[in-house]
Amino acid sequence: MAPAKKEIVISVRGLKNSFGEQVVHDDLDLDVYRGEIIGVVGGSGPGKSVLMRSIIGLQTPDEGEITVFGEPTIGREETEATDIRKRWGILFQGGALFSTLTVAENVEVPIKEFYPKLDAVLLDEIASYKVVMTGLPADAGPKYPAELSGGMRKRAGLARALALDPELLFLDEPTAGLDPIGAAAFDELTKSLQRTMGLTVFLITHDLDSLYAICDRVAVLADKKVIAVGTIDELLALDHPWIEEYFKGPRGRAAITTQEAHEHAPQQAGAD
Numbered sequence: 010m011a012p013a014k015k016e017i018v019i020s021v022r023g024l025k026n027s028f029g030e031q032v033v034h035d036d037l038d039l040d041v042y043r044g045e046i047i048g049v050v051g052g053s054g055p056g057k058s059v060l061m062r063s064i065i066g067l068q069t070p071d072e073g074e075i076t077v078f079g080e081p082t083i084g085r086e087e088t089e090a091t092d093i094r095k096r097w098g099i100l101f102q103g104g105a106l107f108s109t110l111t112v113a114e115n116v117e118v119p120i121k122e123f124y125p126k127l128d129a130v131l132l133d134e135i136a137s138y139k140v141v142m143t144g145l146p147a148d149a150g151p152k153y154p155a156e157l158s159g160g161m162r163k164r165a166g167l168a169r170a171l172a173l174d175p176e177l178l179f180l181d182e183p184t185a186g187l188d189p190i191g192a193a194a195f196d197e198l199t200k201s202l203q204r205t206m207g208l209t210v211f212l213i214t215h216d217l218d219s220l221y222a223i224c225d226r227v228a229v230l231a232d233k234k235v236i237a238v239g240t241i242d243e244l245l246a247l248d249h250p251w252i253e254e255y256f257k258g259p260r261g262r263a264a265i266t267t268q269e270a271h272e273h274a275p276q277q278a279g280a281d
Contacts, residue, residue, distance in 0.1 A: 016042060017040050018043045018077065018078060019209075021037060021063075021074075021075050022038050023038065025072040027071055034060065034063075034233055037230075037233070039060075039238065046200070047226050047238075048213075049061075049211065049228050050255065052251065060230070063075060069084070091123070097175045098119075098170030098172070098177070098179070099181075100163070101166070102181045104163050104166030107154075112140060113136040113137065113151060116165075116172050117132050119172045119173055139172055142171065143165070144194075144198055145165065159186055160187055163195060167183070174206070175208070176209060178203075180212045182214060184214065184219055196219050196223050203223075221241060229251070229252060236251075
């Protein structure tokens, strides 16, 4: 029996993005499959975030085609894209919370946008549930972003991204600025939510520990396109200078050591 064909949630074909004379993407292709966590990595520069912004409609490409859930997203009016936008959530860098709103009010923003007639009591209940679901204490809801630590703001941003129970979650550098313990906890939360909610996760990151810990596949952006996509083992088998430097350099070796220690820890604990 032939293996079941994977459902493509995001399809990018022939993408070109430029800003004046600077070409960021040129003939970029990428597929993202339902239920996977795909990590998107690349050198310093705007390529990764611009790719995400193109997919969600915040950046209009010069050329190319993008479909999400089988529907084209380029050139569509905002009202036409409403049904698709309901099906995804976005955590921007730093959380991007509204500073004048409480955490609960931030979570309620997308719900009010798409369901303006929802009862206020139910709205508050949903917001409270999302806050707790992302690992924040229940009393975080009435607080303002300035009253939270950096890690808590990230979780508050995640709670807002999950407000509409999306199928697709975009995470832009979610562990940047967190200490190793906080970053590992956020990775574990992401993986847990992906399993329980059946999420497809598009993860922009430079954190090698995150790639090893939770990503099913990794897409490598270099030379203005996706030069490779696959498991880390598949990428390590390729002969490309950027991939060699990134995955086999000092930080890559440290990430491998960390992952191996994590994998062996339960066995050692069981043997004691």
